[in-house]
Amino acid sequence: MPNRMDRGFYMYQQEFEDKALQVLRSGWYVLGNEVSSFEKEFADYTGAKYCVGLASGLDALWIAVRLLKIGVGDEVIVQGNTYIASVMGITMNGATPVFCEPDAHFGMDPEKIEQLITDKTKAVLVTHLYGMASRMDEIVAICRKHGLKLIEDCAQSHGACFKGQMTGTFGDVGCFSFYPSKNLGAFGDGGAVVVNDKELTPGWTSSRPDC
Ligand SMILES: Cc1ncc(COP(=O)(O)O)c(C=O)c1O
Known part of the structure; x- marks a missing residue:
């Protein structure tokens, strides 16, 4: 059976159609108020300080x-x-991916990370698959111990928490996709990054109102 991407649309059809018409009539088709209010709301939802909307995960x-x-x-x-895409995020920057085996729940296995660390290791990129968070307390501790950056691929984990904290907010950068089939899907491609460190946000305009 083919993937039905329109089920969510029909659940809220009137709201979506009203909003689409409002945007079309506003004449503002790139960025603008709709994107910046989404960025603020999404930062708020995840608990991160800053969010910027992007074209894809x-x-x-x-x-x-x-x-x-x-x-x-x-x-x-x-x-x-x-x-x-998680691997391409690394290789598109010219860096080298080093593969770590998953644990029994398809998350990154913290027990297999340290044996992969070399003097060239700069970061750990963990993916929270199938709506389930990886074991972030152990992974954060390893990154801190070795001075490594931590990136979270949250393309499949919108709303997933580890011990009450939203995925995407444990490390330096949380990466989201809004591809139509994701937990939070757009009508088309979309993505976002969330961060807490102001240093990483030069030129960003959106942040939670309280930050
Ligand atoms: C785990 C994971 N990372 C990254 C991506 C890439 O997201 P996008 O298709 O928005 O580029 C996806 C989605 O396809 C994904 O499932």
């Missing part, structure tokens, strides 16, 4: 690696069972 991933100044000659530890 892949964009979020390569921009995350770039924001952290990781590139040629650097290694990033990434799950072997993740979607290709």
